[in-house]
Amino acid sequence: MTEVRVPTLGESVSEATVATWFKKPGDAVKADEMLCELETDKVTVEVPAPAAGVLAEIVAKEGETVGVNALLATISEAGAGAAPAQPKTESAAARQTAAPQSNEVKMTDVMVPTLGESVSEATVATWFKKVGDAVAQDEMLCELETDKVSVEVPSPVAGVLTEIVAPEGATVAAAARLAVVAEGAAGAVAAPAAAAAPAAAAAPAGKDVENAPSAKKAMAEAGLSAAQVTGTGKDGRIMKEDVAAAKAAPVAAPAVTIAPAPASVPRSPVPADDAAREERVKMTRLRATIAKRLKDAQNTAALLTTYNEVDMTAVMELRAAYKEQFEKKHGTKLGFMSFFVKACCHALQEVPEVNAEIDGGDIIYKHYVHMGVAVGTPNGLVVPVVRDADQKGFAQIEKEIAAYGKRARDGKLTMQEMQGGSFTISNGGVYGSLMSSPIINPPQSGILGMHKIQDRPMVVNGQIVIRPMMYLALSYDHRIVDGKGAVTFLVRVKEALEDPRRLLMDL
Incomplete structure (x- = not known):
């Protein structure tokens, strides 16, 4: 087993933030192939694989702060069969306990199906299953909503839903990854660890997400606030490249949102008593498209x-x-x-x-x-x-x-x-x-x-x-x-x- 550790970060720099993992547990890696990227207050550091093999475990997840020489991950030898099959949420101890069954676990990606001519994206409307649930082949996992129709997404295999990549409300492109299913009866091995994922993921929701140090510095230099930058990191964390994108195209954010129904006059202030008895609901993509097309017809x-x-x-x-x-x-x-x-x-x-x-x-x-x-x-x-x-x-x-x-x-x-x-x-x-x-x-x-x-x-x-x-x-x-x-x-x-x-x- 080969350890992947934080390299020397430079003079007076004692810690870094794990920005992005380019590989996931179970992926084969080559020697010197980039595994992850760390961010410090001054620079971005890429961490290469010290040896060829299979990425067995990620110890430091995206968003975590690590010190110099801290353990980031472990790589097993290319011939080792047990390690690559484990889901990325399992600990080393759990992997050893489940070793006799691990070879049977196969991770299958659930992808966005073909949406139709001229339709390039959809919104995840509803998940019928949650992480850790057992699913049968062809059982409906979620429903996508496009400008014109709703599309149900079935499970490609029987097993356990181990990860939801695109949560409800997310906009996904055609052929994007929606979720991961641990295939077969051995998928149950992945379920206990995976079921804990929603709780872990939900934790940051109640507090502010710490943005990458290099992003903070770039925003200060560019005169941008966090509200003007769309974060693509974990839990909406702003990365350095997000700041660069905001500087290059400061008005580009509406391109990924649904065009609202045309309104001639902004809504007037509403008394508090009336506001308490109102309900605000986001327009569905279908309703927004109907509104836009009918208004376009009148205008054209x-x-x-x-x-x-x-x-x-x-x-x-x-x-x-x-x-x-x-x-x-x-x-x-x-x-x-x-x-x-x-x-x-x-x-x-x-x-x-x-x-x-x-x-x-x-x-x-x-x-x-x-x-x-x-x-x-x-x-x-x-x-x-x-x-x-x-x-x-x-x-x-x-x-x-x-x-x-x-x-x-x-x-x-x-x-x-x-x-x-x-x-x-x-x-x-x-x-x-x-x-x-x-x-x-x-x-x-x-x-x-x-x-x-x-x-x-x-x-x-x-x-x-x-x-x-x-x-x-x-x-x-x-x-x-x-x-x-x-x-x-x-x-x-x-x-x-x-x-x-x-x-x-x-x-």
């Missing part, structure tokens, strides 16, 4: 809404006549959404600019209809896409919408299921809305708003009769869609719904 597009109303008598009679046969044959209920989807696909053929989008100085006309269907969930609005809706029948459309609705409410939608929409339908009528002006979903150029069906007196052939009526609203981007095209689109939708035979005759 020339939004305009045109209205019409449709007599739903024909659709309701057709649905009542065939809903039982439809469900018996196709295994799904016949709702109203498939009629609206087909009517919109029909109208988009005549007014293709409503199905187009602006890309710089170009207009992209799409010879397909990927229909977005807005779905309300407890976490916010999501828009799954029925791809090639213009080529599908009523049954297929109803099945996909029903499946998407259930998956949306369960938080199971994938990124691919919500991308690529060319037009959107939003049904506020399910919540009782009688009239509204929906906002387009960029980069789309149009969205149809459905509303509540309400009996109203109408004049038909000179007679006043009661008919089930619905207001329709088409919001569109006036930069690409003219008023004539918008009105024509809405009239075609109205005609197709009031006489569904037009859909069969392509009229």
